[in-house]
Amino acid sequence: MKISSRVVVIPQENIDTDQIIPARFLKVTDKAGLGQHLFADRPEFRALIGGGSQVLVAGNNFGCGSSREHAPWALVDFGFRAVISTSFADIFRQNSLKNRLLPIVVDAKTHALLQPGAAVTIDLAAQTLSIDGGPTVTFPIDSFSKTCILEGLDEIGYILKQGSAITAFENRN
Amino acid sequence: MKTLYDKIWDSHIVVPETDAPAILYIDLHLIHEVTTPQAFTGLRKRGLKVRRSDKTFATMDHSIPTSSRSLSGFDDMAANQVRTLAANCAEFGVLLFDLNSPKQGIVHVIGPELGLTQPGRTIVCGDSHTSTHGAFGALAHGIGTSEVEMVLATQCLLQRKSKNFLVKFDGRLQPGVTAKDMVLALIGKIGTGGGTGCVFEFAGSAIRALDMDARMTICNMSIEGGARAGLVAPDDRTFEYLAGREFAPKAKDWDDALARWKQLPSDEAAHFDKTVTIDVSALEPMITYGTNPAMSIPISGRVPKPENEADAAALKYMALEPGQALAGHPIDVVFIGSCTNSRLSDLRSAARVIRGRKVSRGVRMLVVPGSYEVKRQAEAEGLDRIFKEAGAEWREAGCSMCIAMNGDAVPSGKVSVSTSNRNFEGRQGKGARTLLASPLTAAASAIEGRVADPRRFGAGL
Numbered sequence: 001m002k003i004s005s006r007v008v009v010i011p012q013e014n015i016d017t018d019q020i021i022p023a024r025f026l027k028v029t030d031k032a033g034l035g036q037h038l039f040a041d042r043p044e045f046r047a048l049i050g051g052g053s054q055v056l057v058a059g060n061n062f063g064c065g066s067s068r069e070h071a072p073w074a075l076v077d078f079g080f081r082a083v084i085s086t087s088f089a090d091i092f093r094q095n096s097l098k099n100r101l102l103p104i105v106v107d108a109k110t111h112a113l114l115q116p117g118a119a120v121t122i123d124l125a126a127q128t129l130s131i132d133g134g135p136t137v138t139f140p141i142d143s144f145s146k147t148c149i150l151e152g153l154d155e156i157g158y159i160l161k162q163g164s165a166i167t168a169f170e171n172r173n
Numbered sequence: 174m175k176t177l178y179d180k181i182w183d184s185h186i187v188v189p190e191t192d193a194p195a196i197l198y199i200d201l202h203l204i205h206e207v208t209t210p211q212a213f214t215g216l217r218k219r220g221l222k223v224r225r226s227d228k229t230f231a232t233m234d235h236s237i238p239t240s241s242r243s244l245s246g247f248d249d250m251a252a253n254q255v256r257t258l259a260a261n262c263a264e265f266g267v268l269l270f271d272l273n274s275p276k277q278g279i280v281h282v283i284g285p286e287l288g289l290t291q292p293g294r295t296i297v298c299g300d301s302h303t304s305t306h307g308a309f310g311a312l313a314h315g316i317g318t319s320e321v322e323m324v325l326a327t328q329c330l331l332q333r334k335s336k337n338f339l340v341k342f343d344g345r346l347q348p349g350v351t352a353k354d355m356v357l358a359l360i361g362k363i364g365t366g367g368g369t370g371c372v373f374e375f376a377g378s379a380i381r382a383l384d385m386d387a388r389m390t391i392c393n394m395s396i397e398g399g400a401r402a403g404l405v406a407p408d409d410r411t412f413e414y415l416a417g418r419e420f421a422p423k424a425k426d427w428d429d430a431l432a433r434w435k436q437l438p439s440d441e442a443a444h445f446d447k448t449v450t451i452d453v454s455a456l457e458p459m460i461t462y463g464t465n466p467a468m469s470i471p472i473s474g475r476v477p478k479p480e481n482e483a484d485a486a487a488l489k490y491m492a493l494e495p496g497q498a499l500a501g502h503p504i505d506v507v508f509i510g511s512c513t514n515s516r517l518s519d520l521r522s523a524a525r526v527i528r529g530r531k532v533s534r535g536v537r538m539l540v541v542p543g544s545y546e547v548k549r550q551a552e553a554e555g556l557d558r559i560f561k562e563a564g565a566e567w568r569e570a571g572c573s574m575c576i577a578m579n580g581d582a583v584p585s586g587k588v589s590v591s592t593s594n595r596n597f598e599g600r601q602g603k604g605a606r607t608l609l610a611s612p613l614t615a616a617a618s619a620i621e622g623r624v625a626d627p628r629r630f631g632a633g634l
């Protein structure tokens with residue numbers, strides 16, 4: 001999986017999932033169409049992210065707060081395939097990977113190079129982020145999640161294959 | 174030498190962690206209307222059942238009305254979501270505590286109340302404040318909707334182990350200072366990302382001295398410090414709380430459980446990856462001034478100078494100036510409720526301040542019990558009358574103004590003192606300005622119409 005795109009940048013730390021998608025849009029019973037509500041109450045963020053970019057750059061601790069998976073659903077529906085930050089909140093990172101949205105952690109120096117409009121290529125297999133006219137850096141990603149995304153492995157199917165181990169556990173306890 | 178977290182983790186491994194995450198067995202899965210419809214749709218598409226409907230319990234809390242128990246005339250989308258949960262529970266055989274059930278309430282309030290939350294259990298829910306249940310020495314954390322589907326289908330979760338983070342609270346709280354102030358002080362110290370990748374264990378003499386409600390308040394906000402879960406080792410208070418509750422073990426099962434539970438506390442020489450110690454003796458009531466829960470000050474303090482653009486933006490949103498005192502700042506709304514502070518002891522402490530006084534003119538005060546059962550007990554003690562006579566609204570149980578999904582919202586630009594857990598921009602309604610505080614501080618502020626130090630209301634607090 002390779003993503004080549006110009007980046008859009010929201011230069012703010014601690015962007016919580018209430019900012020990504022406010023609670024009043026959580027009354028839905030399916031996942032489709034949430035992109036229209038992305039950053040609904042943050043017009044200043046919304047103004048920064050148009051233009052068909054697939055890569056969002058944001059400040060430290062992105063996705064903190066509520067566990068709502070509506071946040072990655074909205075980002076993906078809007079067209080994003082990766083978010084780059086210096087750190088992510090745990091549940092958001094997990095939710096993103098399950099929706100094939102790459103949470104890419106870089107150090108502060110690399111982060112500073114990612115100015116609005118910078119062209120980047122992300123290569124998941126090689127775990128590299130290349131900045132056009134700049135360096136190529138590697139990024140960490142959970143090896144299992146990487147395999148799931150690259151090979152289209154279904155996590156629930158993976159656990160179900162361990163059905164006998166689960167039953168054995170249940171019988172022991 | 175193992176920590177409490179290590180012990181629970183080890184005893185729930187179905188398949189150990191390798192290159193792939195561990196497959197962890199889940200003892201209790203709590204579900205609610207907002208984060209489950211897509212999970213049930215997924216289950217249906219796969220043609221799967223709920224593997225252990227006997228370990229799955231549902232309630233309605235986030236988007237329901239708190240003005241009455243009826244959905245008629247209520248927001249169509251929210252009503253649809255609530256009905257979808259009922260239909261899914263009926264189809265998949267999950268026990269649901271619906272709006273007519275005396276066991277309904279905020280998911281994190283009813284779990285403990287019903288005795289479903291027990292020491293040593295693994296507990297998940299599609300809600301980040303699942304960390305609340307850690308107060309009983311259970312490993313409890315929030316999950317996303319894909320994971321809700323995973324647990325419904327398999328009763329397991331793919332999980333990597335977190336780090337152990339010891340949070341020690343020593344010393345004795347002064348009157349008027351509460352568990353809420355302790356946890357706000359902690360988050361202020363370590364920051365909203367301070368616990369990322371970790372599970373907190375709360376220990377120390379000040380934790381031991383807290384009752385179960387207060388321990389829940391602290392564990393509840395673990396997630397605001399970035400940790401997935403927070404734990405308190407079970408002790409006699411824990412066991413006393415659970416004894417006789419509906420879903421707690423009985424007779425011989427109780428004795429067996431007790432013997433197991435007593436093995437849970439961290440071994441004395443267990444290793445923690447990180448440690449922080451806070452002396453609570455000098456702690457004052459805390460209040461937030463910004464737009465994340467780490468932005469807090471003692472009630473006698475002043476709004477600090479912004480250190481970066483984000484801080485400056487937060488102050489602008491809150492319409493506060495650096496150097497300004499918060500005590501005396503005019504307010505419009507007071508909310509007593511949420512899974513942080515809506516249990517009986519919270520309502521009692523707010524009532525102690527309110528009793529015989531009036532809510533300041535122009536202030537709207539909403540008191541929302543965390544569960545039907547809390548409401549019943551509060552009414553049996555006459556707390557409802559104290560609030561109503563003071564001019565506050567006494568509501569039905571639910572999340573209400575904590576998340577403002579159900580129409581209970583703070584109007585744009587208005588200032589609210591709230592006992593909930595998040596002061597994010599727009600959390601209590603678009604443009605709402607939220608100051609997080611304890612029930613005592615919230616109640617004192619309601620009386621004065623301004624941010625007020627509850628210690629002024631006497632020593633009996």
Ligand code: SF4
Pocket residue numbers: 234235279280281300302511512513571572575576593594
């Ligand atoms: S009361 Fe607030 S924080 Fe707690 S579960 Fe409800 S919405 Fe979430």
